[in-house]
Amino acid sequence: MAAAPIARSFLQVAATEEVATPLRVVQIEGLVMLKIIKHCKEFSPALVTGQLLGLDVGSVLEVTNCFPFPIREEDEEVEADGANYQLEMMRCLREVNVDNNTVGWYQSTLMGSFQTVELIETFMNYQENIRRCVCIIYDPSRSSQGVLAFKALKLSDSFMELYKTNNFTGEKLREKNLSWVDIFEEIPIKVSNSALISAFMTGLEDDTPVTQCDYDRLQLSTNPFLERSAEFLIECMDDLSMEQQKFQFYHRNLSRQQSQQQTWLQKRRAENMARKAAGEEPLPEEDPSNPIFKPIPEPSRLDSFLITNQISNFCNQINGVAGQNFSRLYLMKALHEN
Amino acid sequence: MATSEQTVLQFAPTATSVTLSAKVHPLVVFNICDCYVRRPDQAERVIGTLLGSVLPDGTVDIRNSYAVPHNESSDQVALDIDYHHNMLLSHQKVNPKEVIVGWYSTGLGVSGGSALIHEFYAREVPNPVHLTVDTGFRMGEPAIKAYVSFNLSLGDLQLAAQFQEIPLDLRMIEAERIGFDILKTTMVDKLPSDLEGMEASMQRLLALIDDVYKYVDSVVQGETAPDNIVGRFISEVVASLPKLSPAVLDKLVNDNMQDHLLLLYLSSITRTQLSIAEKLNTAAQII
Numbered sequence: 001m002a003a004a005p006i007a008r009s010f011l012q013v014a015a016t017e018e019v020a021t022p023l024r025v026v027q028i029e030g031l032v033m034l035k036i037i038k039h040c041k042e043f044s045p046a047l048v049t050g051q052l053l054g055l056d057v058g059s060v061l062e063v064t065n066c067f068p069f070p071i072r073e074e075d076e077e078v079e080a081d082g083a084n085y086q087l088e089m090m091r092c093l094r095e096v097n098v099d100n101n102t103v104g105w106y107q108s109t110l111m112g113s114f115q116t117v118e119l120i121e122t123f124m125n126y127q128e129n130i131r132r133c134v135c136i137i138y139d140p141s142r143s144s145q146g147v148l149a150f151k152a153l154k155l156s157d158s159f160m161e162l163y164k165t166n167n168f169t170g171e172k173l174r175e176k177n178l179s180w181v182d183i184f185e186e187i188p189i190k191v192s193n194s195a196l197i198s199a200f201m202t203g204l205e206d207d208t209p210v211t212q213c214d215y216d217r218l219q220l221s222t223n224p225f226l227e228r229s230a231e232f233l234i235e236c237m238d239d240l241s242m243e244q245q246k247f248q249f250y251h252r253n254l255s256r257q258q259s260q261q262q263t264w265l266q267k268r269r270a271e272n273m274a275r276k277a278a279g280e281e282p283l284p285e286e287d288p289s290n291p292i293f294k295p296i297p298e299p300s301r302l303d304s305f306l307i308t309n310q311i312s313n314f315c316n317q318i319n320g321v322a323g324q325n326f327s328r329l330y331l332m333k334a335l336h337e338n
Numbered sequence: 339m340a341t342s343e344q345t346v347l348q349f350a351p352t353a354t355s356v357t358l359s360a361k362v363h364p365l366v367v368f369n370i371c372d373c374y375v376r377r378p379d380q381a382e383r384v385i386g387t388l389l390g391s392v393l394p395d396g397t398v399d400i401r402n403s404y405a406v407p408h409n410e411s412s413d414q415v416a417l418d419i420d421y422h423h424n425m426l427l428s429h430q431k432v433n434p435k436e437v438i439v440g441w442y443s444t445g446l447g448v449s450g451g452s453a454l455i456h457e458f459y460a461r462e463v464p465n466p467v468h469l470t471v472d473t474g475f476r477m478g479e480p481a482i483k484a485y486v487s488f489n490l491s492l493g494d495l496q497l498a499a500q501f502q503e504i505p506l507d508l509r510m511i512e513a514e515r516i517g518f519d520i521l522k523t524t525m526v527d528k529l530p531s532d533l534e535g536m537e538a539s540m541q542r543l544l545a546l547i548d549d550v551y552k553y554v555d556s557v558v559q560g561e562t563a564p565d566n567i568v569g570r571f572i573s574e575v576v577a578s579l580p581k582l583s584p585a586v587l588d589k590l591v592n593d594n595m596q597d598h599l600l601l602l603y604l605s606s607i608t609r610t611q612l613s614i615a616e617k618l619n620t621a622a623q624i625i
Contacts, residue, residue: 030521031368038365038401042433065372070431085431092425095418096405097376146539147532179616191526196473197371201522203480204367204508214539226601233608244615308612315605320532322598327536329598331543333591335579 023187024059026134026152030193032066033150036138039068040108044140046071049107051086053099056132062192063136065098066106102126106136111232112317115184115309117302120163123155134187141225145321146217152187159183180305180312220328222321229321233314236307243304253296261293359505360398360467360484364521366442367471367482367508373405374444374473381410383445385455387422388469389429389436397507398439398467404429415451417458440467440484445474453499456487468501482506 032052039048050068054061067089069082094100104126107114114137126133139149155163158178193201272282366388373384386405393399404425409416429436441459443452452468459466465486472481485501530538550572556562557569582590 029372031365031372034365034368038363039432068432085428088424089428092421092428095407095421096373097378146535148529148535150529180612189529191529193521193524194371194375195524196375197368198522198524199475200367200371200480201364204482204510205522213535214542217536217539218543230601230604233605237608237611240615244618304615308616311608311612315608318601318605322602324532324536325598326595327533327540329591329594331540333587336582336584336587 026187027060027062027190027192029064032063035066036106040138040140047108052104054103104133109137109139112313113310115306146213152189154185156182156185180308229318236311240307246299361507361509362400366403369403370471385443388440390439438463442469444471
């Protein structure tokens, strides 16, 4: 006979901290995908953002609706307008029973170069208010090749703690064992649809065996995309080499400063020996007012991490497209042989 | 006010309104279904505004929509007009080109209350389009219809409003781009990656080519009657392959492959560079 579970007093339950289940999957509705695609495509190549609404259930984050943000001009008064717009939209959507819960935001990107400091800042802002938020990135330029370029991103917890201390020196990073892959975490996406809409789509689907999606995928001319990817890659490598130079400069300065300190110390010691021999007070071995003892600030590694992330993203994209192109080329060859 | 679904009489309408037709984007259908699923318990149907634009050739392009809360009883209909205006302003902040082009309601036919609502929308827009989306599937298949209304009047006296159905074009291109298999099922476990998508497309292409093969074989053997139109299409397709000599084709293909291999090589070198840079940057400093 199983024993009855021990009843916990309310105080005990309230006292135990809730352990948040880690986010494992983001479940998007087809409606949200269509809305994001429409908004991003209408305004491309300008980058646009919008808000995601939904529910946070256990290890699944459900995104059930979204609304776009108007494009902000560089105006001071638009700040309040933006907040008003958001409140107005959420209030209106609540009246028609849409989930009123913000779970994150989405943004469009150009050629996959979205890892910027602004993204991290926005994440930190959101994280203050919402326990779990996610950012969905959509790339309209890749979707013209038939690939559904949606990505769900989240900052990793260890990175967030480090960012709060705003300390990106090499030592700290080694301590936490944090490298550039640990900044963003990508979460797998699932798509769900209500039964009604799936009935509609099943009924409305054309009978053609080939769809626009296939036309896009079998297109042979992907050269412009590859060219632009390669250009962006080169620019990023330039940025990375500049960051490397900064580090080199810092290291050189540091070693020069240290050698200066050593010579000064030796001189001091020699002086002290002479003074001791003469019977006078030895001078202190440190001199904080001397500029060579001023600690040189170490440059932050955050930028180089972000650039590294971008570069790896470009590499992945190029790999993907090149792989697709190989299959297309072989297909072409086979068609001609027949 | 009497309304009818089918055209009874063609009064002398103006030239443009007869050739009126409408295009609906799949997002609108999704929106409407979502609002219907979320409607409050006592409401039988959902009413909302359609946003879009009128194309230069007179076609109404319906691109977006939002639901408007309403109260309906047997003889009156009350629409929340403030809400409607607020949402319109909010939507126009994002996309000022989208204007009201009509309204929608779920349910199959056009009812008495609809005429009143239609009149309200007629005050905002000269010729609103009324879209009905049958969520009850009363006809056994999805039925989306669009109507425009004409006023039947005798001299100065308004008799009735006649709702005339206009041709509706469901542009499913955006839905096709995502792929119907993602939109059709209630749960998709993972988005297809690049190569998986390629594989699916190529399999479809292969199936099509097989079908054409079988058809041509059976025509040659005399099993099926030859159809000239299909034959012409097939010969067009085969002729559209560019005529290149094998040497030229080989060179083209090989050049392209070399280019891609070079890019792959560059990207792998870049990655190696990144990992080296990583090690150098966070290496312990020897003081």
